[in-house]
Amino acid sequence: MKKLILILAVALGVSTSNAQMLGKDQINSKADSLRGSLTPLRTCYNINYYHLDVKIDIDEKSVSGSNEFVFTATQDFTKLQFDLFSNLKVEKVMYKGAELAFTREYNAVFVTFQKAIKKGTKDKFTVFYSGKPNVARNPPWDGGFIFRKDSAGNPWASVACQGLGASVWWPNKDHQSDEVDSMMISITAPKGLQDVSNGKLKSIEPQPDGSNKYNWFVSNPINNYDIAFYIGKYSHWEDSYAGENGKLSIDYWALQTDSAKARPHWDADVKPMLKCFEYWFGPYPFYKDGYKLVQAPHLGMEHQSAVAYGNGFKKGYLGRDLSGTGHGLKWDFITIHESGHEWFGNNITSKDIADMWVHEGFTDYSETLFTECTESKDAGNEYVIGIRKNIANDVPVIGPYGVNKEGSGDMYYKGANLIHTIRQLVNNDEKFRQILRGLNKTFYHKTVTTAEIENYIAKQSGLKLDKVFDQYLRHSKIPLFEYKIKNGTLSYRWVTDVKGFDMPIQVTLKNGTYSLLNPTNQWKSTKLSSDVTMERFKVNPLFYVDAKPAE
Secondary structure (H helix, E strand, O other), X not given: XXXXXXXXXXXXXXXXXXXXXXXXXXXXXXHHHHHHOOOHHHHOEEEEEEEEEEEEEOOOOEEEEEEEEEEEEXXXXXXXXXXXXXXXXXXXXXXXXXXXXXXXXXXXXXXXXXXXXXXXXXXXXXXXXXXXOOEOOOOOOOOEEEEEXXXXXXXXXXXXXXXXXXXXXXXXXXXXXXXXXXXXXXXXXXXXXXXXXXXXXXXXXXXXXOOEEEEEEEOOOEOXXXXXXXXXXXXXXXXXXXXXXXXXXXXXXXXXXXXXXXXXXXXXXXXXXXXXXXXXXXXOOOOOOOEEEEEOOOOEEOOOOXXXXXXXXXXXXXXXXXXXXXXXXXXXHHHHHHHHOOOEOOOEEXXXXXXXXXXXXXXXXXXXXXXXXXXXXXXXXXXXXXXXXXXXXXXXXXXXOOOOOOOOHHHOHHHHHHHHHHHHHHOOHHHHHHHHHXXXXXXXXEEEOHHHHHHHHXXXXXXXXXXXXXXXXXXXXXXXXXXXXXXXXXXXXXXXXXXXXXXXXXXXXXXXXXXXXXOOOOOEEEEOOOOOOOOOOOEOOOOOOEEEEOO
8 A cells, every 4th residue: 555655645745755666776785685585584484373462662762572473383493583773782682581582684583592492393483672663754655653642632643654664663684574363453542542453352451551552353364564553533333234254343533622523524435445345355364353444643544353444434545536537536535535445455465565466456456346346347447447647667567586575566557457457358347257256265364475476367357368457467568459440351469568469359340349359469351341530449448558540
């Protein structure tokens, strides 16, 4: 979500100081490699459980406490890496009642055990730490802690750290490939304030100083950057949805000062969203943890089972329609988009953020499907075509691997239009729906690579899609359909970076209808109906391609 907000901010003239996008010539550092690569010091252990137990001091803008790592050894080892930003102090690392030796390099911490941990062993250690995490000066773009006041002057705090990494505020194995199986999140909030976090609230423990510790348990696998806290003066109300897997709990958390307008606004979108997305994507992936929508002091983020909302209770994106069609002003962009991530991003998570199009392309397409669900298929088509104006085609959608870098922000709108183009190739909406549902079932609570997603779609559709994915994801330009019309004959070909590109396309061989062609990189010819002229000829706009007459 962070990259999308940045792109939109640039387009809408919002300040983006301190935000950085991946440049074509960006040089990756040793710190990038330590953060983004899977070395033996990371793959030697698999995370099973965390217990994050921290106190947030709003006045000091600091955090202190501990995180327990419960893990299973995947090989024999004596040394491992966890991650914590260097401006935070590791007080000690405890293992079986004794302190372990550790060293630091950039934001990586290396722990050495006195005896080898044997493969298959389930073990644990606890990291105690403290300090002042980065404060996000322009959240959620630059990531870090967020401190605000509500309209009544009450303190309001949260965190957003996608891309930057959860190790900006708590110690963990900070790589998307290893999601913890379950987790206890214990947040001690200042006196008079509440904490909302992921999962289900298990207990509230009063502290001697008048503060309260809120214990939230996450039953399902969760990615580190999704772990969140929201501290403030909240109103809370409950609802439920009769979903495909039974009764799904819905919890709403709005600031007390905003609860009156929050109720009708959220009611308008949440249940229709759940109905639509369960139809297209399959059951909501986290029934055990429920669905929460939480008002946040930033625009929004897909925090699993505790979706961050900051769109000001407006329709569209801060009151604007990103498609320019009018359809985007009929629902709240943040509610729909961030909730779509529960399926793509939280249920299905890319192992490396270079493959973030898997999160963002499908989630961006969820907006089209929601428009289709609540209006019509034609409305959905208009919406997805409308968002093309936001595509830059500047940098490949897939980024460099192993250095914690995303690719082009086109992963959103271009990713959505790639999926819509594949839908046209499948040419069977029920089959296409089953592919989307099958993705969420096959890769349920799993981390994936682009290759796994590509291969699944190709196999289930029965289509040859390898060159299609290559052109749209690994090159900056989209396919160019080049054509000539002379003496009633259409000559045509693909101009692409990928050799042997042969994606079918629909064009007007007869006025008023579309016919399927099978172009290649070589010129082909076919006869046109006598009523098709150069002015009347066109490519079906549901396919996201360029088309122009040959020079």
